[in-house]
């Protein structure tokens with residue numbers, strides 16, 4: 161094997177090869193970058209020769225040919241989009257790993273327009289003077305939440321941090337032990353509280369907290385009572401927590417005490433009226449007299465990643481002026497997407513049709529079944545490599561939202577004649593667009609709840625590519 165070492169061509173020779181130029185122009189690469197790919201490939205082959213890791217027929221095509229074939233494949237891989245489209249066949253609407261909420265067409269258009277051009281992000285066009293990005297969509301936020309004032313930060317974790325740091329630094333914040341949640345991806349209320357400089361005072365037990373527990377914890381160092389919406393887990397059975405109304409009444413007996421509710425998802429749509437879950441609508445929470453709330457832009461709202469803080473004017477004013485508001489501020493594209501999303505809510509019933517998140521969550525099982533059956537018929541008419549069955553199942557909302565809710569759905573269970581479940585799932589993930597399926601009872605399943613009508617073709621193509 162070692163005799164091949166001498167055959168490895170020098171880099172400067174490969175740079176002169178026709179293939180070098182072809183790859184360079186095809187993939188729009190600079191000479192330097194492509195040279196590095198070539199060098200890496202040579203050292204990789206050298207390594208493999210030294211380790212006796214290659215067979216004779218590796219070289220049968222000629223070593224230069226081998227190098228360029230590998231370089232081309234590596235370059236092609238490298239030029240692919242990192243952030244890439246996925247067809248979500250899991251049925252989980254707010255899939256944390258798949259980018260949570262999809263934006264509406266209107267939101268996407270507005271983002272593109274604002275991104276492509278200059279905008280009035282911090283400019284008052286009538287007066288011709290400097291403006292604030294915090295004011296741009298505040299009127300819409302006030303309208304949808306019913307709050308006196310509102311602002312937007314990077315995400316809800318940032319909102320929690322700003323509220324705690326801005327209103328309770330070096331002071332005590334009372335939280336029920338039953339609400340000290342950890343949200344997927346290592347966001348812990350207790351850790352965020354520590355970072356913010358607020359002092360956590362835990363009351364009650366994991367399953368029960370009474371109003372008197374809060375009462376007893378209040379002293380002159382208390383600045384806030386915080387309620388955390390336990391969005392990503394359920395405590396069932398022997399449990400008790402204190403209603404927002406009662407906590408608001410308690411804090412009103414004290415001077416200078418702030419009541420803050422971290423709503424997590426924060427829905428603007430009444431899912432409960434549709435028989436889905438038990439999530440309060442943001443406006444109802446504001447109406448109970450809370451001082452400040454926060455919620456995510458890309459959970460049940462169905463908008464961009466953002467954290468919305470809404471509440472009493474005086475409080476929001478203070479938070480807007482805080483140094484951290486600058487640190488945690490959002491980009492114009494976020495504001496553009498959020499603006500259109502909020503306008504869609506204000507237009508009424510259209511929200512359910514236009515916002516993908518609401519549409520997917522409220523989709524009727526019958527409609528999903530039709531889509532699944534159509535897919536199965538088409539797939540089976542195109543190939544005999546698969547066996548497909550349509551079954552009743554349930555989908556989850558995801559994103560740590562409404563954990564107990566099981567939405568009735570239909571899934572297509574697909575088995576391949578040759579490939580195992582894991583092989584099939586992995587081949588589907590290698591498709592473009594990537595296809596992510598649900599693995600259930602050791603089978604590849606597709607829940608059509610999260611598959612848009614116009615994705616069916618690409619889904620079929622993906623399954624045909626696997627063969």
Ligand SMILES: *Cc1c(COP(=O)(O)O)cnc(C)c1O
Nearest residue numbers: 315316317389391423424425456
């Ligand atoms: C999801 C969630 C957060 C964090 O929100 P992000 O938008 O993911 O930053 C905070 N608190 C609660 C209760 C949540 O459910």
